[in-house]
Amino acid sequence: MMKIGNIEIDKPLVLAPMESVTDQAFRIICKRFGADIVFTEFVSSEGLIRDCRKAMRKMEFDQEERPIGIQIYGSNETSMEKSAQIAESMQPDFIDINCGCWVKNVVNTGAGSALLKDLKKLEKILVSVIKSTRLPITIKTRLGWDKNSINIVEVAKIAEQCGVSAITIHCRTRDQQMKGEPDYSWLALVKSSVFIPVIANGSFDTPEKIKHAFEKFGVDGVMIGRGAIGKPWIFLQTKDYLNGKIYKQNMELQNRFRAIREHLELSVKIKGEPKGVIEFRKYISGYLSGLYDASRIRAELMNYKELHPILKRLDEYEEFLLERAEVGKII
Numbered sequence: 001m002m003k004i005g006n007i008e009i010d011k012p013l014v015l016a017p018m019e020s021v022t023d024q025a026f027r028i029i030c031k032r033f034g035a036d037i038v039f040t041e042f043v044s045s046e047g048l049i050r051d052c053r054k055a056m057r058k059m060e061f062d063q064e065e066r067p068i069g070i071q072i073y074g075s076n077e078t079s080m081e082k083s084a085q086i087a088e089s090m091q092p093d094f095i096d097i098n099c100g101c102w103v104k105n106v107v108n109t110g111a112g113s114a115l116l117k118d119l120k121k122l123e124k125i126l127v128s129v130i131k132s133t134r135l136p137i138t139i140k141t142r143l144g145w146d147k148n149s150i151n152i153v154e155v156a157k158i159a160e161q162c163g164v165s166a167i168t169i170h171c172r173t174r175d176q177q178m179k180g181e182p183d184y185s186w187l188a189l190v191k192s193s194v195f196i197p198v199i200a201n202g203s204f205d206t207p208e209k210i211k212h213a214f215e216k217f218g219v220d221g222v223m224i225g226r227g228a229i230g231k232p233w234i235f236l237q238t239k240d241y242l243n244g245k246i247y248k249q250n251m252e253l254q255n256r257f258r259a260i261r262e263h264l265e266l267s268v269k270i271k272g273e274p275k276g277v278i279e280f281r282k283y284i285s286g287y288l289s290g291l292y293d294a295s296r297i298r299a300e301l302m303n304y305k306e307l308h309p310i311l312k313r314l315d316e317y318e319e320f321l322l323e324r325a326e327v328g329k330i331i
């Protein structure tokens with residue numbers, strides 16, 4: 001059983017924080033499809049203390065999303081401490097500190113994975129944030145800066161000593177950015193070095209890989225990022241698989257379209273028109289991937305700005321595919 005504060009879940013499947021992807025609508029959809037824990041996109045600590053609207057908005061969530069963690073990033077301990085207090089006022093279930101972002105703009109300010117090169121600073125930030133809030137604090141990090149400076153075991157030990165409640169490990173180095181093979185071999189070593197829960201992350205995009213992570217590396221949870229984009233049902237498929245059931249490889253067509261419609265409607269409910277439709281565009285290719293004539297339809301769907309016309313076009317496409325399926329043509 002994995003425990004973070006009051007959260008107790010056996011083998012949790014966690015939705016990764018993803019900037020510009022894991023907004024409220026996407027998190028709710030993933031939750032409805034079985035995600036156990038979700039994270040907000042990362043929120044800038046400097047933005048929060050300046051009361052920046054964009055940063056404040058990113059922290060909004062619905063009760064349906066619980067348990068949820070607000071992820072913050074920064075490199076200044078005072079800003080991190082203050083921003084943790086601001087995040088706490090939103091009453092999430094926990095606060096996560098980003099120690100893994102590879103992006104230049106973030107790293108150049110000393111935040112994200114740059115903290116892996118300055119463990120004294122990391123420690124100071126953890127101590128300040130932990131003493132400033134009553135909420136559990138977790139961290140999400142990488143194996144190290146590059147393959148010659150892997151320090152994940154040391155980082156996990158520091159985190160535990162400071163009072164961090166759980167650690168998520170993206171099993172790549174900062175140098176690898178999002179590419180190359182993750183090295184999962186460190187997971188078991190970290191597990192045997194600390195008592196806090198360890199959540200594995202990095203290219204876990206099939207139920208088989210996720211089951212393997214629980215069994216082979218003994219991790220407490222698995223975090224899924226890109227594997228959930230256009231495929232939020234991966235959480236339910238994985239649960240079935242972990243419970244020894246056969247899971248459906250391909251989401252049935254009607255269920256897939258139901259998911260698309262529900263996500264789109266949620267997006268519009270939360271953001272209004274046309275923003276909710278326009279911002280939904282980035283999910284379309286993922287949802288339609290592998291379907292007959294998907295690239296032409298996707299290009300067409302990119303032009304819509306209002307909800308009802310795009311829903312109507314989706315209905316027509318679904319009907320077209322169902323008719324093809326009925327006469328035995330590929331869909």
Ligand SMILES: Cc1cc2nc3c(=O)[nH]c(=O)nc-3n(C[C@H](O)[C@H](O)[C@H](O)COP(=O)(O)O)c2cc1C
Nearest residue numbers: 016017018019041042140170202203204224225226
């Ligand atoms: C578009 C995108 C945005 C991301 N934004 C964040 C973020 O805000 N905070 C964070 O900790 N990681 C972020 N990540 C990294 C993911 O959380 C995750 O660690 C990474 O994608 C590896 O997991 P995956 O292979 O399952 O996608 C982002 C990744 C992507 C693809």
